[in-house]
Amino acid sequence: MAGNTFGTLFKLTTFGESHGEAIGGILEGCPPNLQLNLEAIQQEMDRRKPGQSAIVTQRKEADQVRFLSGVFEGKTTGTPIGFVIFNSNQKSGDYDHIKDSYRPSHADYVYDKKYGIRDYRGGGRSSARETACRVVAGAIAKQFLSNLKFNAFVSQVGSITLNKPYQELDLSLTETNPVRCPDPATAAEMEAHIREVRKEGDTIGGVITGVIQNVPIGLGEPVFDKLHAQLGKAMLSINAVKGFEYGSGFDGVRMKGSEHNDAYKSDGTTKTNFSGGVQGGISNGMDIYFNVAFKPVATLIQPYETIDKKGETVQTKGKGRHDPCVVPRAVPIVEAMAALVLADFELLNRTIKS
Amino acid sequence: MAGNTFGTLFKLTTFGESHGEAIGGILEGCPPNLQLNLEAIQQEMDRRKPGQSAIVTQRKEADQVRFLSGVFEGKTTGTPIGFVIFNSNQKSGDYDHIKDSYRPSHADYVYDKKYGIRDYRGGGRSSARETACRVVAGAIAKQFLSNLKFNAFVSQVGSITLNKPYQELDLSLTETNPVRCPDPATAAEMEAHIREVRKEGDTIGGVITGVIQNVPIGLGEPVFDKLHAQLGKAMLSINAVKGFEYGSGFDGVRMKGSEHNDAYKSDGTTKTNFSGGVQGGISNGMDIYFNVAFKPVATLIQPYETIDKKGETVQTKGKGRHDPCVVPRAVPIVEAMAALVLADFELLNRTIKS
């Protein structure tokens, strides 16, 4: 299996299955002499972890990260940062019912076909549990890029949409409600909707908006590793993501060039920002903003029909403790991946100075 | 500058500026003993090249690809395929007016800030001319993956939308009109709109839909190099792209899990395909389909105000021969990038057989 590494210089490689002994990772390239705030890292972990509110899964996972290398007397040494998160609360028994059958819109079937073997305890490698490792590394990336501000928030749940541009929102309110939507009224609506959906044993999709501020000019490596291309890949690599757009996005299609072009002010900033902070794949110093679409979670607590390994129809029912809507817990993951992308470009950018 | 390579094993590295002596590339990893159809490669080049119809730029570029290595007596040898396309029709004079000023929503400003130097003749490295190299490599990828079908077409221009799912379209009609929309009536509307916009010296955005058929099960390398993540990056790396979605995409957000889940038939195919042919980052054998949003081209043939290197306001006007709408010519580029993505995953997949 290739594809376990993200980044070129600020580089994260992860391992681990949802119900194995541990998950973990190696973060390479973090410059030495960075004073790590371990508490802040754990805080990010806590934003992602299950059980934090009534509208997310009630699984209990401590998600305690343990650093094994690369940190000495509180500072990074420049050597690879190895870390593990032991899986303390695996209830593998919850998964016996899916051992021989394939859950619809899960990865069970394709893993079996691709690898000829599958760790059927939960999602195995395909579980979103793996994203805990990304949050660890992303939290370090945020500390490395301490001048930048990474904000993500929920802007849509099902058909409930936050109809305000991010500039009109008070982003400091994001963490004040379990949905992580910075507009309290909309957040309440979203929360009610998620509760309702959960009662039905059903799930619902959502959108997360990301905003990155104080970005220096010059990050991004065209032609293939354009800032927004790498950012898009980062987001699309998160479980359940179906779409990515930045700046004017899909709406920009309807505009004419004369409306869409961002006119310069004399200081090099632009009067509008349809570009979303990126020109030709390189940051231009304006805010980077983007939307990430998440599908409804595939695990339902309802009876359903599916097939087993022999192709025969089986009746089953989702068990276990699952999220009715993934976006509230995915907010820190979006921020983490954004931070990893920019940290990598920051390091690459250092190599071109004369 | 990093970021000039796409792919891990089926790997393209490109070089070249729009107004330099030549552009070109090196394609590594193409298996040996593949009989190359050079005419088919040139045909793909011709689909992308300027001047092919009244609604695209009237620049004349022969875009003749010349293979320098890796092919012997018509077959690939397994060694890297080096190729060049000489720039025969550079009118660098067209660009003197932008030597010291920054065109809005172009990469001029960020290249200058990032590199401290800029080849101001056209877009230089940031020009979409570079995509000609991708079409060469993509055409070879298509021949390598001769069982798969790569179809892309224009599904939106400005606000004119093709309101049919791809299954109801006759995709063989795509090449019968200059817009490359497989629905003749919508195509005519789109063409008229582009002509109108061009008359105003303005430009307009569009959407390309891609469909990949006959995909084997098992392509894609989670967790970071999920099939759709790599496909999204591929698309977002194309000039002017602002968004990517696959399967149910942004619309899927509004659905409940019970609606969105794709139930299995006994043969492992699914009754619906909201997943878009990808589960957990791995192809499941169903059609892969996706949308790519393109912004309106930034170069207008209208007077506009911008700033020069000193930050002073200058009045200028787009000159040269530019596309009023980029999507018709971008169709073969979308197909090429999709083919490169899948060829790479096909090679990676070969490494896991026991």
Add this chain to the structure above:
Amino acid sequence: MAGNTFGTLFKLTTFGESHGEAIGGILEGCPPNLQLNLEAIQQEMDRRKPGQSAIVTQRKEADQVRFLSGVFEGKTTGTPIGFVIFNSNQKSGDYDHIKDSYRPSHADYVYDKKYGIRDYRGGGRSSARETACRVVAGAIAKQFLSNLKFNAFVSQVGSITLNKPYQELDLSLTETNPVRCPDPATAAEMEAHIREVRKEGDTIGGVITGVIQNVPIGLGEPVFDKLHAQLGKAMLSINAVKGFEYGSGFDGVRMKGSEHNDAYKSDGTTKTNFSGGVQGGISNGMDIYFNVAFKPVATLIQPYETIDKKGETVQTKGKGRHDPCVVPRAVPIVEAMAALVLADFELLNRTIKS
């Protein structure tokens, strides 16, 4: 810090410092459905571990490897294999005397200068302890390449040389003596020499010869990743290595082409094998053989003079438990690295089949 990864597809990334909490690694690309013999892996670890005989360091390290992922019901799953080895016997106190001074011919000085910070407890990241991770991964590579035979043995200690070509030796005797030299008489001489040197608190260099048998034709990726180039890099990356030669090596320089060329037999094998099993960077099916030169260990149990951080002269004396000669314990490391090189080429070779 870059450079923690070895291999392109069969890929090992390691982390860890000698006196941190743990060392470990992630092995990617091992094909699924390989039945792992965990005992055989631990056996390789035991060959490398300290304290196994009177002529190696008397440090006690259990070197128990713990697999955290990628293995399910005894078989590889195709997902990354994460593993850790906890550092149970760190006597960091042993190193207080070097906290502020630089040991001659160690990496202390350059780490401080490069990173501006140093984990001074032992070698930190530069310690040969890291090679334990290589042995884990190499042991898996051996099982993956179960048809090939990897043999390494000590062929020189100081000036005592094993003056026989490997074909005249019984390589099964290698493990019958603590020196790991397959010729009992020479082994006894070497052992006596090492004991003598140790008594003086001094150390001595050595040579390990590697032999790989049953290699399939076609492994190696010219032009830069030639089999012997990658093998050479692998060996030179082992601590204390100063030289590498394969086939006729440095002696071949004195030969004429008419003597050195390996004439073909009708079955494609060659009558002689000065080439060392590699032609143009690709295996030709003959035995691969090579020599690896190790310098004398830098840590002496003698008084010596060196400088501290301020450049001032300090008198000190090596403490702790160190190897008087590194080659006996390095034999399994040489085999492990050779196995990693060939496993990677085996996977790469799978990608060129038509």
Add this chain to the structure above:
Amino acid sequence: MAGNTFGTLFKLTTFGESHGEAIGGILEGCPPNLQLNLEAIQQEMDRRKPGQSAIVTQRKEADQVRFLSGVFEGKTTGTPIGFVIFNSNQKSGDYDHIKDSYRPSHADYVYDKKYGIRDYRGGGRSSARETACRVVAGAIAKQFLSNLKFNAFVSQVGSITLNKPYQELDLSLTETNPVRCPDPATAAEMEAHIREVRKEGDTIGGVITGVIQNVPIGLGEPVFDKLHAQLGKAMLSINAVKGFEYGSGFDGVRMKGSEHNDAYKSDGTTKTNFSGGVQGGISNGMDIYFNVAFKPVATLIQPYETIDKKGETVQTKGKGRHDPCVVPRAVPIVEAMAALVLADFELLNRTIKS
């Protein structure tokens, strides 16, 4: 075919066969705003090219490099530098006699077995002609690292050895004789020997010594990409190389630690330099020196027996214009590869500053 790229950031990818239309490469990562001395680059090419003296091959190849991108108004722009060297003097007819047979100790046989197809005109991809591309890139690396001094010279031809340490030589004499040995008396002996060998239609091996001076402290990326490991790989990737050693090398094996350790002076330099300028894989500011062993060229102008594709014995005789001894022309290649290695480490080193 993988393996066509050298370097991580200062990165060269090459293409081309000896008798194809052209060879060439793409050099990525060279920082912008470097004023390129094109004449100096061509000079390096001329040092490598055939026909420059009586003791090298009399083939005539202009070896004129043509830059296609990445350079604007004489300066690098930061974009990839594409270049080609057209093959003007291919006498493919010279090779008809080997179309169906395998030359001993050449790559003919393994290429056929590995790829199932072979460009039999000369060595094809396995020809040393490819190294011309390395010299182009290496010449740019030298200009990028203008403070460092890269010197290589011939220190052995057959059994004729230059018995002086490099410190006692006047390296400015290297280019004053066709052998490229800085000691005129030894050079004359070597030249006579090569002439003699050539008369017999035979060939002879040799050793090149490389010396790199003014190296900053801190280059190299342990644990796998140690400076000397990458340097060793670079050298071993050059055609005909059989061995590499640095610092004390294979001779160091015989020394005791107390003799071999390099004691520090108060300024951090060392009194001796058995380490060869590298500690723990990182440069320590002392001179880096190393030896590279080249086997005798395999192409003889003598009758010989070999096998054809069917395994049947054929009588043949080397034709064409070949080198009787490869080391004089390989001197600039050794320097080029060394420069590429250090340029890459210089860029990597920039990424760790806090």
